[in-house]
Amino acid sequence: MKKLLHKTSLKAGKAPGTLVHIGKQRAEPIHINLIHYDPEHLNQRQLASAEECRPHRDGPGISWFDIDGVHQLDVLQDIGAAFDLHPLVLEDIVNTTHRPKVESFDNYLFMVLKMSQFDSSSASVTTEQVSLILGPDYVLSFQEQKGDVFDSVRQRLRNGKGRLRKMGADYLAYVLLDSLVDSYFAVLESLGEEIERLEEDIIARPTPDTQSRIHHFKREMILLRKAVWPLRELISGLQREESPLLSDTTGIFLRDVYDHTIQIIDTVETLRDILSGLLDLYMSSISNRMNEVMKVLTIIATIFIPLTFVAGIYGMNFEYMPELHWRWSYPLLWLGMILMAGGMFIFFKRKQWL
Amino acid sequence: MKKLLHKTSLKAGKAPGTLVHIGKQRAEPIHINLIHYDPEHLNQRQLASAEECRPHRDGPGISWFDIDGVHQLDVLQDIGAAFDLHPLVLEDIVNTTHRPKVESFDNYLFMVLKMSQFDSSSASVTTEQVSLILGPDYVLSFQEQKGDVFDSVRQRLRNGKGRLRKMGADYLAYVLLDSLVDSYFAVLESLGEEIERLEEDIIARPTPDTQSRIHHFKREMILLRKAVWPLRELISGLQREESPLLSDTTGIFLRDVYDHTIQIIDTVETLRDILSGLLDLYMSSISNRMNEVMKVLTIIATIFIPLTFVAGIYGMNFEYMPELHWRWSYPLLWLGMILMAGGMFIFFKRKQWL
Amino acid sequence: MKKLLHKTSLKAGKAPGTLVHIGKQRAEPIHINLIHYDPEHLNQRQLASAEECRPHRDGPGISWFDIDGVHQLDVLQDIGAAFDLHPLVLEDIVNTTHRPKVESFDNYLFMVLKMSQFDSSSASVTTEQVSLILGPDYVLSFQEQKGDVFDSVRQRLRNGKGRLRKMGADYLAYVLLDSLVDSYFAVLESLGEEIERLEEDIIARPTPDTQSRIHHFKREMILLRKAVWPLRELISGLQREESPLLSDTTGIFLRDVYDHTIQIIDTVETLRDILSGLLDLYMSSISNRMNEVMKVLTIIATIFIPLTFVAGIYGMNFEYMPELHWRWSYPLLWLGMILMAGGMFIFFKRKQWL
Amino acid sequence: MKKLLHKTSLKAGKAPGTLVHIGKQRAEPIHINLIHYDPEHLNQRQLASAEECRPHRDGPGISWFDIDGVHQLDVLQDIGAAFDLHPLVLEDIVNTTHRPKVESFDNYLFMVLKMSQFDSSSASVTTEQVSLILGPDYVLSFQEQKGDVFDSVRQRLRNGKGRLRKMGADYLAYVLLDSLVDSYFAVLESLGEEIERLEEDIIARPTPDTQSRIHHFKREMILLRKAVWPLRELISGLQREESPLLSDTTGIFLRDVYDHTIQIIDTVETLRDILSGLLDLYMSSISNRMNEVMKVLTIIATIFIPLTFVAGIYGMNFEYMPELHWRWSYPLLWLGMILMAGGMFIFFKRKQWL
Amino acid sequence: MKKLLHKTSLKAGKAPGTLVHIGKQRAEPIHINLIHYDPEHLNQRQLASAEECRPHRDGPGISWFDIDGVHQLDVLQDIGAAFDLHPLVLEDIVNTTHRPKVESFDNYLFMVLKMSQFDSSSASVTTEQVSLILGPDYVLSFQEQKGDVFDSVRQRLRNGKGRLRKMGADYLAYVLLDSLVDSYFAVLESLGEEIERLEEDIIARPTPDTQSRIHHFKREMILLRKAVWPLRELISGLQREESPLLSDTTGIFLRDVYDHTIQIIDTVETLRDILSGLLDLYMSSISNRMNEVMKVLTIIATIFIPLTFVAGIYGMNFEYMPELHWRWSYPLLWLGMILMAGGMFIFFKRKQWL
Numbered sequence A, B, C, D, E: 001m002k003k004l005l006h007k008t009s010l011k012a013g014k015a016p017g018t019l020v021h022i023g024k025q026r027a028e029p030i031h032i033n034l035i036h037y038d039p040e041h042l043n044q045r046q047l048a049s050a051e052e053c054r055p056h057r058d059g060p061g062i063s064w065f066d067i068d069g070v071h072q073l074d075v076l077q078d079i080g081a082a083f084d085l086h087p088l089v090l091e092d093i094v095n096t097t098h099r100p101k102v103e104s105f106d107n108y109l110f111m112v113l114k115m116s117q118f119d120s121s122s123a124s125v126t127t128e129q130v131s132l133i134l135g136p137d138y139v140l141s142f143q144e145q146k147g148d149v150f151d152s153v154r155q156r157l158r159n160g161k162g163r164l165r166k167m168g169a170d171y172l173a174y175v176l177l178d179s180l181v182d183s184y185f186a187v188l189e190s191l192g193e194e195i196e197r198l199e200e201d202i203i204a205r206p207t208p209d210t211q212s213r214i215h216h217f218k219r220e221m222i223l224l225r226k227a228v229w230p231l232r233e234l235i236s237g238l239q240r241e242e243s244p245l246l247s248d249t250t251g252i253f254l255r256d257v258y259d260h261t262i263q264i265i266d267t268v269e270t271l272r273d274i275l276s277g278l279l280d281l282y283m284s285s286i287s288n289r290m291n292e293v294m295k296v297l298t299i300i301a302t303i304f305i306p307l308t309f310v311a312g313i314y315g316m317n318f319e320y321m322p323e324l325h326w327r328w329s330y331p332l333l334w335l336g337m338i339l340m341a342g343g344m345f346i347f348f349k350r351k352q353w354l
C-alpha cells in the first residue's frame, strides 16, 4: 500500500532556506536539458553544469531549462545561484511532498505542481512533483526523474508550426501547465473504469475482497483529491496575478486550463460520491445475503425440529404407550407429519420467504 | 449502465485550440439550418456550406444558425473561420463532455450547456451538449445531433406573434437558454415519479433488487447534479456581464431563468435527500425482517429442543429406569411437555415476540 | 404520501410570460376582496371584476386587494392589466410551485411566499402559495383558495387601534408577511410534538412501523426546509432594498420578522438533527433486540443440544453397551446432565448473557 | 425529557409589539433591584415600582437595574415606559425562547442571551434567558427568576477594588456578558465528564441503556449548540458596532470575551464529534458481541448435531443392522465420535473462532 | 485516556485580568533564560528575577527572554510589569488551555501557540502551550515547563552563521514560530504510521480491540485538529498585520510557514478521511465474518437436521412398521441419506456458500 506520509519532519529545526531533499533517493545524476528557440531557430542540447545556464538566461530567444532530478543539493544550489532564486524557492523544489502553489517574486513566478500517472498493475495513482519557474525569457522546469508528459511539447517546439515558437516564455509555461493538467484526465479515466468494474462486480456477486477494493479506491481518491484541489487555486492565482511576466494573450489560455481543473475536480468529487454509494450497495448486499442464509436455516429447522420431536416421542420406551400398539399409528403419524410440513411450507410461502 | 467518463484524455498533448471530437461518433453529415428574420419577414432554409453563413452574419435582420452535429472537424473549422471564432471556442464546442460555462469574447458571448431528456425504458437521464454563440445580429447553436427542445421556439418565430420577432439576437439566445433550462423540469418530474414509486415499493415490500434501484437513482442524481449546478453560475455570470450584446430588457428575463435554475437545483438536492432517506429505510427494513426470521427460528427451536431432549431421555435403553414401568408416566410426560411449551409461549408473549 | 413534484414541465416551450396555472385545479371562481382604509375610515367589500380595482389603485387611503384563487387565467390577466404588472410576475403568481423570492420593479415590489399548516390527521404539512405586490398605496395579495392566516390582520384593521391604520401600504405588507412567518411556528410546534412522541415510542418499544414514521418526518422536514430557507434571503433582500416604497419605520419591523425566520430555520435544523439521531437510536435498538433473540436461542441450544446427544447415545441399540446394564447408570447420567447444564449456566452468567 | 419547543405560536396574529409571555409561568412577583454606584459610593436597594427607576436612569453615577422575572406584563410595560424602550424590545424580553442577538437603537443597545447551568441529577443543561439593555448611564438586566451567575459581579461592585467601579455602564454590561459566557465553561466541563464516563462504559461493557444515554447527550448538544453559536455573532456584532455607548477601552475586553465564545463553540463541536464516534464504537461493539454469540451457537451446534445424527442412526430399530451385533461397535463409535469432535475443534481453532 | 476538557471554569466570576493558572501544577520554580545578541556578540544566562529583564528590554541588540513555567503567578505579574503587558495578556498566558491566536497591542504582538509531541508508548499526542510576545527589540517566550523544540534555534544563534543573528526580533519570532509548526510534521508522521499499521491489521485480521484503536485515533485527530486549524488563521492574521514590528523581509518567510500550516491541515484532514474509511472497512469486515459463521451453522444444520429426523423415524417403537422388517431397509436408508446430503452439498455449491 502507498505510504500516506513522507519524512517532511527531516526539515524540523533547520534554518529556513536550508536544502533538504525529501523524496525517493536516486542514483543517476541530475541532467540539465536546454531547448533554446526563436521563431526561426531551435537548438537542443544537454548542459554540463549549472554554470552553463547563465549565457542563455536572458534573451535573445526563449530558453527552456528542463532539469531531471532534484536530489543533488549542490547542483540545485548552483542553479539557484545562476538564476538568483530565493533560498525558500530552492527549499520547496527539493521537497517533493510540497503542496501545489504559485508564488510571485520580483523577477520570476514560481509554481509547484504534481504530474500524475495511473499504474494499472497496482490500480493506483503515482505522482511526481514538477516545479516551474517562469522568468522574462526563460522557463525552468524541475522534475524528480527522467520521463514526463512533455514529449508532445518538445515535438511541437521542434515542428515549429503553430503558435508556440512565436510566443514568449509565458506561453511555454502555460503549455507545460496544460500538459500537466491534461495528465489527470487519463488518470481519472482509468480510475473511472476500475470503479465501474468494481460496481459491476458488486451488483453481480460481491466477494469479501470487494471491501478492500472499495477501501483502496477511496484511499486513492483521498490522495488524488489532495493533489487536485490546490490546482484550482493555483491557476486562478495565476489569472489574478498582475505580473508583467504574463501577457494578455496567455490570459485567455489560462482561462481554458482553469476550465480543465474545474472539470477534473468535478470528476474527482463524482467518483468519490460513486464510491461512497458503492460502499452502501456492498453493505446492503451483505445484509441481504445474510438474510437469505438465515432464511434457509430457519425454514429447515422450523420444519424438521418439531417433526424430530414427534419421532422422539414414539421412540420412548414406556411400557404403557397405547399408540405403539395400534394398527394405523404409523401411517397416521406420517400423514400428520406431512400435513405439519405442508402447513409450514404454506406459512413460509405466505411470508414470502420461499 | 451509463459510462461515468469519456475519453477526454485523447486531447492530452495536443496544442491548445486543436480540434478533437470527444463524444459519440456519428455517420450523417452536419446540417446548417438558417432562420433569418425581422419583425416583418422570416426565411428558413438549409445552408450548403459554412461559406454561405457569411452574407447573413451581420444584419440587417437577425440570423439563427442552427447546426446539427459537431463531429466533422473541417466543417467546424470553416464555421469558425466564417464567424472569427477563437480556436479555444471551437475546441470546446467539439468536446461534448465540457462543463456548462459562459465566456465573453470581444465580439460574441460563448455558452456551453446541456440539454436533458429522461429515457423511461432505462429510467435514466440522457444529455446532449448544446453550445450557443451570441453575436451582435446572430445566434449560432451547436448540438450533437438532430432533435432538440427548440421546436416551440421555431414555431413562435414562424408565428411572428409575441415579443420574439421584434427583439434582438440576445432575446433569441435567452429564449433558447430558457427552453434548455425548462427541459430539466420534465426530467426531474420523471425522476421524482420513479423515486416515489421506489419509495412505495420499499414501504410495501423491499426486494433484493431494490438496492440496485436505489443505487441507480443515486448515480443518476450525482451525474445530473454535475450538469445542473454550473447552470446557476452560468446564468448569474450572464447577469453580471456588462456586455453591449445584452440589452437591459433581456436582463429582466435572465432573472426569470435564474429563478428556474435555483428551483432545479433545489429539486435535485431534495431528491438526493429523499434517496438517502430511502437507503436508510431500506436498511432498517432489512434488519427488521432479519429480526422476524430469527424470532421464528428462536421460538421454534426454544420450544422443541428441550422437549426433544426429554423425549430422548425416555428413549434410552437403560435396564434400570423405573419411570419406564410406571402406569401414568406417559400421560404425565405429555402433561409436563404441554406445560413447558405453554410456559415458553407465555414467555415469548411477554417479550412481545409473538 | 405527498407528491414530491408538480407539473412545472407544462410550461416548457411556452413563451416567457405565458400564463400557465400550475397547482390544484379548483371549481369556485376567483374572489377579489377590497379593504380600503385611512386612519378614520374603513371600507370592506367584494369587487365584481378586475376593472373595479382601478379607481382604488392610487390613493387617497390604502387599498388591500385580497384575491382568493389564481386558477382563472383571464381574471389574472385583467388584474395584471389594471396594475401594470410585468407578464413574468403574473406567470410566477399562477405557478403555485414557485420558490419564495422578492423582486423589485419600477413601481412595485413582488414577493412569493408559502403559507403553512399542519394537518394532524396525516401528521403532515400543507402549503399554500401567497404572492404579495406592494405598490405606493396598495397591496395585492394572491392565494390559492379562500382561508388563510390573515384574519387577525383584518380584525386589527377593523378595530382601528394600534399602528396599522395610521401607516402606509408597506406596513400592511409587513404585517401580512409577519403573519405568514408566524404560521410556521405553529407548524413546527406540532411537528416537534409528533417527533417527541416518536422519540418516546422508540425509547419505550420500537415497532416495525416506527421506521416509516421516521422516514415520513424526515421527508416532511426536507420539504419544509425547502420552503423555509428562502424566507431568510427574501427578508434580508427586503432589508437591503433601497426602495422608496419601504419607509424607515418599517425597516425596524423587518428586522423583527428576520429574527423570526432565523428562529424558524434554527428549529427546522434542530428537528432534522433530532430525527437523524432517532434513526440511529432505532437502528441500535433493532440490533440490541436481535442480540437478545440470538442469546435466547444460543443459550437454549447450547444447553440442550449436547444433552440430547448424550440421551441419543444411550438410546442406541448396540448389543454390547455395558453401561445399559449397570444399576446406577440412569441416576448418574441425570447427575452428569444436571452438572453440564449448571456449568453452561455459570458460563453464560460469566459472559453476562443472563 | 426536555421539551424541544415552546409555545411561540401563541404570538401568531398579534400586532407587532404586543406583549405575550412565552415561558414558564411563575407565582412570585417581579423584583426590581437597583445598584447605584460611582467610584466613591455604592447604594443597593429594591425598588417598589417601575416608576422609581426614573430618577436613577440618567446620571450622575451608574445604575444597574437588575430585574427578576418577566412574567408580569404590566410591570414590563411600566419599565418600558420609564426607559422609552421600543415595543419590539419588550416583546422580545418576555419571549424567553428568543435566539441570542444584539440590536442597536438610538439611545441604547439591546442584547438577548442565555444563561446555562448543568443539572447533574438529570445530566442535562437548563437555560434561562437574560436580556440586557445598555444605556448611557444605566444597565437593565432581565432574567426569568431569582438566582443567577452575577453574584461575583455584585461582590466586586461592593468591594470597590479593581476597574469596575471606576468605569462606565458599558464596562458593567461587558462584565455581565463575560459572567454569562463563563457559565458555559462549567456546563461544558460537566458534560465532558459525563461523556468521558459514557466512553469508558462503552469500552468496558455497553448495556442496552447505553444507546439512550448517547442519544440523550446528542440531544443536549444539539440544543446547547443552538444557544452557543449565536453568541459569536452577538459579540462580533458588538465589536463592529460603532456606538457612542461603547468606549474603546471596553473594546479590548470584548475581544477577550470573543475568544471565550470561540473556545466554547470549539468545545461544543469537539464533544459532538466525540459523541458521534461513541455511537460508531457502540454499534461496532454490538456487532462484535453478536458475532461472539453466534460463534458459540455455531460451535456447539456444529459439533453436536452430526454426533446426534450418528447416535440416531444406531437408535433405529431395523431388524437387519449388522453393526448392532458386532462386539466393538460401541467403543469404535465413541472413538469415531471423539475424532469427529476433535476435527471440528481443530477446524474452529484454524478459523480462529476459539 | 486523555482528558477532554480542563478546569477553565475556575475563572468564572473572576474580574477580567485576574491571573488564574489553568493547567498541570508543577513543583520547580519558573526559570527566566536570556539570550542577548547582535551580529558580533552573544550572551546567554539565567536571570534571577523579572526585575533583571528591564535593562535588556530595549536595545541595543536583540533579547530573547525564554521563560520555563507559567505556574507562579507572582513571577508572571512581575514580568508583566517589566514589559508593560496588558492584564488580559497575562491572563491568557497562564491559561494553558487557550486557543491559538494572535493579538496586536500598541507596543507588541501577542501570540498563543501549541507545541506538539507524539508519545509512542500511549500512541497519543501531547501538547504544551507556548506564548510569544514580540516587542521592538525583544521576544518573550513562555512555555509550561523546560524542554522544547527550540534547541536548534539556540544552536543557530550560538553559531552565528546564516541570517538569524543579523536580523531583528521579528525574524527571531518567525524562527520560533517555524520550529513550532515543524513540530507537527513529526507528530503527523507518527500518527500516519500508526494508522497505516491499523489499516494493515484490519485488512489482515480485525480483532475486537481494533474498534477501540480506531476510536482512539479518531479522538486524537479531533483534538489535534482543534489545535491545528487556528494556526492558519494565526499566520494569515500575522501576514495581514500592518505592524511596524514586522519587516517586509520577514513577510516572505511568513508565507513559507503559512504553506506549512496548510500542508499540516491537509494532512490532518486526510488522516481523518482515512480513519473514517477504516471504520467502514472494519464494520463490513465484521459483517462478512458474521456471514461466514452463519453459513457454517446453516450448512451443518441443514444437512444433519433432516437426516436426524429420518433416523428418528426408524427409532420409533410402533408395533406395525413394515420397513423395520425388510431386508434392505437399512442399506437403502443409508443410500437415501447420502443422496440427500449430496443434494444439499450441490445446492450450497450452487449458491456459492462453499
Ligand SMILES: [Mg+2]
Binding pocket: A011, A014, A015, A016, A017, E178
Ligand atoms: Mg523551514
Ligand SMILES: [Mg+2]
Binding pocket: A096, A127, A128, A129, A144
Ligand atoms: Mg512525487
Ligand SMILES: [Mg+2]
Binding pocket: A178, A179, A181, A182, A257, A260
Ligand atoms: Mg488542457
Ligand SMILES: [Mg+2]
Binding pocket: A127, A223, A227
Ligand atoms: Mg500525493
Ligand SMILES: [Mg+2]
Binding pocket: A256, A259, B088, B091, B092
Ligand atoms: Mg477549453
Ligand SMILES: [Mg+2]
Binding pocket: A280, B276, B279
Ligand atoms: Mg449513507
Ligand SMILES: [Mg+2]
Binding pocket: A178, B011, B014, B015, B016, B017
Ligand atoms: Mg488543451
Ligand SMILES: [Mg+2]
Binding pocket: B096, B127, B128, B129, B144
Ligand atoms: Mg452529450
Ligand SMILES: [Mg+2]
Binding pocket: B178, B179, B181, B182, B257, B260
Ligand atoms: Mg423557463
Ligand SMILES: [Mg+2]
Binding pocket: B127, B223, B227
Ligand atoms: Mg453528463
Ligand SMILES: [Mg+2]
Binding pocket: B256, B259, C088, C091, C092
Ligand atoms: Mg418566473
Ligand SMILES: [Mg+2]
Binding pocket: B280
Ligand atoms: Mg443516515
Ligand SMILES: [Mg+2]
Binding pocket: B178, C011, C014, C015, C016, C017
Ligand atoms: Mg418561461
Ligand SMILES: [Mg+2]
Binding pocket: C127, C223, C227
Ligand atoms: Mg412545498
Ligand SMILES: [Mg+2]
Binding pocket: C096, C127, C128, C129, C144
Ligand atoms: Mg401550495
Ligand SMILES: [Mg+2]
Binding pocket: C178, C179, C181, C182, C257, C260
Ligand atoms: Mg412574527
